Amino acid sequence: MKTFKNLKYLGLVALAISITACNKEEDFEEFLDQPPVEEAALPALTSGDADFSNYVAIGASFTAGFTDGGLFIAGQEDSFPNTLSKQFAKAGGGTFTQPLMDDNTGGILVGGTVARGYRFVFGGAGPVALDDFLASQGAPVPPITTEAGVNIGSDWNNFGIPGAKSWHLVAPGYAAANPFYARIASSASATVLGDAVAQNPTFFTLSEVGGNDVLGYALSGGESDTTAENYDPITPVATFDDALNALIAGLTSNPNTKGAVGNVPDITSLAHFTTVPYNPLEPSNPDFGPQIPLLNSIFGALNPIFNAVDPSRAIVFSETENSPVVIFDENLADISATITNALSSSPTFPAFIAQFGLPPAAADTVAALLGSTYGQTRQATENDLFVLPSSSIIGTVNNANVAILMGQGLPQALAGQFSVEGVTLPLADKWTLTPQEQQEIATATAAYNSSISSIVSSNGLALVDLNTILNQAASAGIQFDDYNMNTSLVFGGLVSLDGVHLTARGYALMANSFLDAIDTTYGSNFRASGNVAKADDFGVNYSALLP
Known part of the structure; x- marks a missing residue:
């Protein structure tokens, strides 16, 4: 009995393109005969009850702009908080600074050793590590230069820490466990929350709190063996609630500070969990x-x-x-x-x-x-x-x-x-x-979101329903200007090449979702005044040749 070759990124090697038929010439002539349509004047932008003069973002990977399996300059520049800040600037918002990485490799060093490797690029049939792709093309591979051991200061507006769970954001000394936070922690005993609050924000966003609390378990395949290297249990609801209460209390310690909070999406609808089919064993495969x-x-x-x-x-x-x-x-x-x-x-x-x-x-x-x-x-x-x-x-x-x-x-x-x-x-x-493991994730997610909804309501904050947005994208797709975006890997437009984090266009959609919630809660009019992100300004893939 022979063994057979592995099957990589099944179903990603074909992309269908449909083209509509041209209209008849008389249709164009009829169109040209119509009087021009004047665009309706949009209302002037107002910030409502919110003060955007000092906006601070706190969260995890999405907040940081993590995409394609890595954190790198170009991705950070397209982070949803940075996109938000550009709209806030039109309504009195100040400078928004981010702790940019040193290069576009997507990797990070700890003590000169690679702690996280290169980002993904599209290799033709699926995601491929940047270094492998460049080597296969005979192109030079840029070195990873960002060193976690080099602290670049703690005065930033973006405190998105890839990998952070809810309780990590309030844990003293978390810098020792996370190389991304080690770069910007104010001290060895600092907390992410403490460093964010120290910036005295007038407005904040809190996002992905709870996301990594279930994501680690999902990425491990629901591993339940406590001795397994990838064991990463779901955070107990009581632990999550304690962390959430501490986060909201800290961020609203100034009663004049306003904010928007995103809830937890159904992560199992992301491409990382839906791309590989349950039945990939083809009888036509000569090795099988x-x-x-x-x-x-x-x-x-x-x-x-x-x-x-x-x-x-x-x-x-x-x-x-x-x-x-x-x-x-x-x-x-x-x-x-x-x-x-x-x-x-x-x-x-x-x-x-x-x-x-x-x-x-x-x-x-x-x-x-x-x-x-x-x-x-x-x-x-x-x-x-x-x-x-x-x-x-x-x-x-x-x-x-x-x-x-x-x-x-x-x-x-x-x-x-x-x-x-x-x-x-x-x-x-x-x-x-398995379905049982998926149910564990769904149960925790629902409990987290119930807590988020309650505390957001009691504090008069804006709630961004990311759960509903992602569910819509995973089913019928979600419209963003001229694009219908879904959660399919590579070609869906919403989810990046790592199958979990968003593309630049996906983060722009997320930014607009925050603006909509802010409009509803604080009486601003970003959407009505046309001051929102435009889909065409954001791509879905980053070049392998970024400088």
């Missing part, structure tokens, strides 16, 4: 299709056991349609012992393993291996989500598992055949968000 009969024979020995326990666990690969991958599901009852005992006691099992060149004496060992491998497995369904990096894992051989199987006495070739990710080796928990 010919193996289907043998695979079905192998799982045919297990399916009677699965059917007796739970028929939904049966594993069958189609020879005519795409098949789902095989996944580990921690929510399933562990039937490892049941599988092992059933196979060990089967009089036909020794003959079954003989087709792989194994002697009858290996029956008990193989039965135990199959039991431990498939005790909590099933094929994926359309209700499962897969993190974007899984696209480069599905169909590859897990060499660590090969070594384990060889240690149990299997020949190397056979060990490799039983170590194909998503086929003979169930995808690990870190690659998949």
Whole structure:
């Protein structure tokens, strides 16, 4: 049985373009005969009850302008707070300063060592790291020059700290854990909130508070093993509430300060979790299709056991349609012992393993291996989500598992055949968000948003419903001037190449959403006066050749 090559960024290699037919000549003549339409005069801009003279933004990655998997100068210049500040400047707003990175690589150093690598660019079929793309083109790769250990001062208007959770923003000494904050913290024991309040804002925005509190868990595939390297649990609601109350109390300590607060979007609707299909195994794939009969024979020995326990666990690969991958599901009852005992006691099992060149004496060992491998497995369904990096894992051989199987006495070739990710080796928990894990995220998100809505209302602040906006973009798309933007990777226009953060145009849409909420709450008229961001002024991709 052969293994087959991995499938990267499935469905991203084609882009359809439709062109409408030309109108008839007489249609143009009729149009030219019409009298010109005069544009209605727009009202003068007013700031309402808000004072924008000293605007300070506090939050996480979105606030910072993080995009395409990195923080870099061009992205920061298109951050939604910087775009907001340009409109505020027309209504009495002052200078808005940001702690710009030193280059456009998207990376950052800690002690001269790369702590975060290069940003993504579009490589033709999907996102590719900038350094890999440039090297493939024979172009020079710029060095990462931003050093986290070099503090550039703490007097800024933008306190967007990539990676920060709600409670990180009020935690003393957080600079030691976050290289982005280390660059601008006023002291080793400072808090992000304290440094932001020290700027004496007359107006503030607070955004993504709560976003990273669920995002880390989602990015880990809902990893529940506390010993796992990527373990990142959802922040308890009580902890979130304490942090939120502290943030709002600090930012409104001056009773004259006004502000706008964004709630938490449904992050599982982002491209990072919706791009990789649950059924990418194509029978037309020459490395997979010919193996289907043998695979079905192998799982045919297990399916009677699965059917007796739970028929939904049966594993069958189609020879005519795409098949789902095989996944580990921690929510399933562990039937490892049941599988092992059933196979060990089967009089036909020794003959079954003989087709792989194994002697009858290996029956008990193989039965135990199959039991431990498939005790909590099933094929994926359309209700499962897969993190974007899984696209480069599905169909590859897990060499660590090969070594384990060889240690149990299997020949190397056979060990490799039983170590194909998503086929003979169930995808690990870190690659998949099951419906139960998605529900945990949804429950926390709803609780966070309830708290945000309550405290925003009680303090007379503006609420920006980012949750509804993203849900609309993920379903029917959302209109921004002449563009209908959605959450699809690369071609949707809203979400950047990392599948989580926004494009420049996406951040401009976000800025306008804040302006709309500010208009509603404080009586300003940015929208009515035409003082909003224009979609055509913002792109969706950054060049690989940014200086």
